[in-house]
Amino acid sequence: MIVNRYLQRNIHLGTLGALAVLVSLSLFFLFVRELDDIGQGSYGAWQAALFIILSAPGKVVEFMPLAVLLGSMLSLGALAGNSEIIAMQASGITLGRIVAAVLQAAAVLALISFLLANWVVPASESGARSVKALAEERAAALRPGESLWIKDDRRVVRIAQMLPNGHARGVEIYLLDAAGRLQSVTRAEHALPRGDGWELRKVSRSRFDSDGVSTEQIERTEYRGRLTQDLLQVLLYEPRWMSLGALSAYVAFLETNGLDSRVERLILWQKRLQPLTIVIMCLLALPFVLGAQRQAGAGHRLLLGILLGLAFVVAERVLVQVGSQLALDGLIVALMPNLTFLALAVYLFMRRQSHGVGIRLGLAARQR
Secondary structure, eight states, rough: HHHHHHHHHHHHHHHHHHHHHHHHHHHHHHHHHHHTTTTTTTOOOOHHHHHHHHHHHHHHHHHHHHHHHHHHHHHEEEEEEEETHHHHHTTOOHHHHHHHHHHHHHHHHHHHHHEEEEHHHHHHHHHHHHHHHHHTTTTTTTTOOOOOEETTTEEEEEEEEEEEEEEEEEEEEEEOOSSSOOEEEEEEEEEETTEEEEEEEEEEEEEEETEEEEEEEEEEEESSSSHHHHHHHGHHHHHHHHGGHHHHHHHHHHHHTTTOOOOHHHHEEEEEEEEHHHHHHHHHHHGGSGGGGGGHHHHHHHHHHHHHHHHHHHHHHHHHHHHHTTOOOHHHHHHHHHHHHHHHHHHHHHHHHHHHHHHHHHHHHHHO
């Protein structure tokens, strides 16, 4: 147990150090980019700093797999370079136990990333966009939330929920006359963006006149107003920042309305499989700190880790493009990069093991 905790602590500290460097660099470049926007409306240095702080959780989740790979290679490599792993094996600790400890450390990091992605990042990303948009006075009348009211000329629009790509759910439009009296109420279950307006679906319209109230049901109709997508952008979640529950509901919404959901379904599976990606990245570090690689320096391991991380990103994008062209299921497309690098980790690990066995057999033959 002590050895397990020792290995896990080193992996966690290494990952934390790598994550701090990667996130800090990303936030620095983000801040440099934000300098061009300072001065627009009331968007100043304080609002830019708040925007950067709220963007940090998303960067942590984004860089977690690469940080795990780099942190594991550097921390385990340091232990191997100091012959600590050899000493552990000489004292009777099997390689299987070392692998189990590495997997436990990876599981903790995967759980942290999962919790951040589903309970912290959606709120922080929404808050970051809101801070910037409101300070720049692009949407001064809007506030993030589950329901909002917007004045559009003589119409008052209530939106129960904004979804990605400008889709809306639970839309109510109240039309007033010049004296401010209510003329009609239009309710739509869903609204889809169409050019400079919305296409309302499953519509119920009630008209108020001197003869009373008349109601009609309409399958589809259009809404033309001044509610541009730029104005509503502050309220929109990007699918990659949504929680699993919200993204699942959004995919179901798209499929129910006969819309293309391939991209969103792929993002959903990528989010579901990110914990597996973190575990694979941790395992991938093991072959590079065993055998002959234990004498390699930290710079060599850092370079290997960066190259492997870049290779994973490139492989993921290439395989995603190939899967999209072949119209493969989102689960298969999301699994392909993970399975490819898992196979690479197993192959390298077995190769190191067979190489180590060959060396030991050769030394035994010489002693005879």
